Amino acid sequence: MRLKRIIIPFIVFSLFSCKSTIVTSKTVSNPNNTPKNVILLISDGTGLSQISSAFYYKESTPNYTRFKNIGLINTSSSREDVTDSAAGATAFACGEKTYNGAVGVAADSTNLGNIVELVASKNIKTGVIATLAITHATPACFYAHTFSRDSQEEIASQLTRSNVDFFAGGGLKFFNDRKDGQNLLINLKNNQFDVYTNALTEFATIESSNKIGFLLSNEGMPKMEEGRGDFLSKATELGIQFLSKDDSGFFLMSEGSQIDWGGHANNASWLISELIDFDNVIGKVLDFAEKDGHTLVVVTSDHETGGFTLAAKKKKREDGSEYSDYSEIGPTFSTGGHSATLIPVFAYGPGSEEFKGVYENNEIFHKIMKVTNWGKAK
Template sequence: MKLKNSIISVVVISMFSCKTTNVTSNEVTSNKTPKNVILLISDGTGLSQISSAFYYKNSTPNYTRFKNVGLINTSSSRQDITDSAAGATAFAAGVKTYNGAVGVADDSTHVENIIELISSKNIKTGVIATLAITHATPASFYAHTLSRDSQEEIAVQLTQSKVDFFAGGGLKFFDNRKDGQDLLKTFKENQFDVNTSSLSDFATIKSSKKVGFLLSKEGMPTMEEGRGDFLSKATELGIEYLNKDNSGFFLMSEGSQIDWGGHANNASWLISELIDFDNVIGKVLDFAEKDGNTLVVVTSDHETGGFTLSAKRKKRENGREYNDYSEIDPTFSTGGHSATLIPVFAYGPGSEEFIGVYENNDIFHKILKVTNWEK
């Protein structure tokens, strides 16, 4: 069943009644309006996934740098348990919709996303993912389709979109299409400079009107397969490029494959992707702390796998099993998604707005409220 308002109220009061006292000197706590927004989405990440960084990362997790923390209910318009398409559409357009929908409301009508809304205000925009750039989460920030599976249609929409910078995989949806179209040519006609071999340095793309990177046929390699620091580098490059005119920007960067590790019930895959995402958080917070005008919001569309940091089950000499509380054994309860509440971490001007317990589509409205972009 959906959460009841009365239950939410109790949780809010009990968890966040002292929210204004837990602040350090380097945390921005004024009501200053942010000029830039960086939204980091760790697909499929619940609290246990985040907790894994505290046990498996060799350094202090960057999650510890946040003081303003909230929780979101991720249920979609028709289902208690959301998928990535409905979850990302809630973030991108501020509406609850049905599972599988990309950029459309529950009645299948198109809804304006944040990139479409702010591009007319000379605010630069970008999307980054470690899966195909046509996958559900990034697609929800620039496309409109009744089904997330329509990736060739989503690819066409990217070539026509207001996006200024993108990076990820999914090349086959642009150059090896069933309809024979060469969308790399279409990109060029629409003033995109698209690289299909590697990330460039900033000097190379500085003068480009729009920039894109399609660096694998489908999803990018996993961390265990040697992807390296692609996500950190792409995010840093995106920030530098979008910020070159100092006119304000919005960037969504997704750690996509935490979700896939959860679906596969593969703890090492999941944890390696989560640690990579935590490294991206560090790079983004370093920029935001120095810049002073950037709001950072870190959250997830849903939890995947029913992931738990369980105690290791062992046997005594007499054959009886016991829980060894000195050793963690990551376990899973499902190969799908779960309905658990998802944490939201916020830093920078306007970050206090993200404290509390609320619905996932409120992320969109809170961003517009603190930036005044809707006016």
């Protein structure tokens, strides 16, 4: 399937491109437009309809309205038109499209350098956060290399040896309740991690630590509807504080993981509550970036899940006939899986203009590396 040339009215501008062409970023000429920090926010399974739900269901103005630089990405993997989270996150983390299920490996199964590994030699601090297991597909692609996303025990083992400086999420059982009997919490400690398994802590408690890990549930974190609270906002703020303490620059990926699961379950209330939580995180991050002035914020998703639509609510007349009530929304789904719809990209801060346009998902990586100059030799 080829994405034919299209013109897409989106927000207040028009964009056009095609699937077979990868758009190359323009050269950044202004040295003052070089970000020191990058925060990549990924809302797993989120398309434009999911984002639109915040405009109808959130009680306050969505933070998505604060962006002026907006683009679209095509999310297809190397072999399939419809991607999964592993191939999508590998494109973001490593800059290359791969097959569905692959974590940090190319289409030929060779290892790809990821952004965490590539910036470690430059003394840039790195962090990953998720509301599912930290070994789940999306966060894993930023530090691990496996042929299959299902190899979560191997992914956990690789995290203990990685260059990640801060992580937070679930997945404790992949570290201390393993088939091989190992206790990887010891391995984490040996790699200079202080690990917490009960709750997030205050920055003052971890300020002097070399590396920090939070493993706060056996698998995924609870749903928002089950009382997770503001974990994602607090973990992201704590990650920013920890990674910026020595002023050397940082990269942080924070994922609203369960928007995707709400889509898979065709559960609108689950999806919408997770999306609103993610929008709150956007607000916290933008507040930091506005004050800091040296931070690039990129907000996007790996793919859309559920074929989610904000349709008019179906109602019945007294005679039993059905009609669509255009004064009320009735969220609907067309699939329990992923879709191939184009995905919005929102960017703020120095270098954010580079993220306008229509391009392939792996260009997110290349655009980040270009505007930061992180891809240049030390």
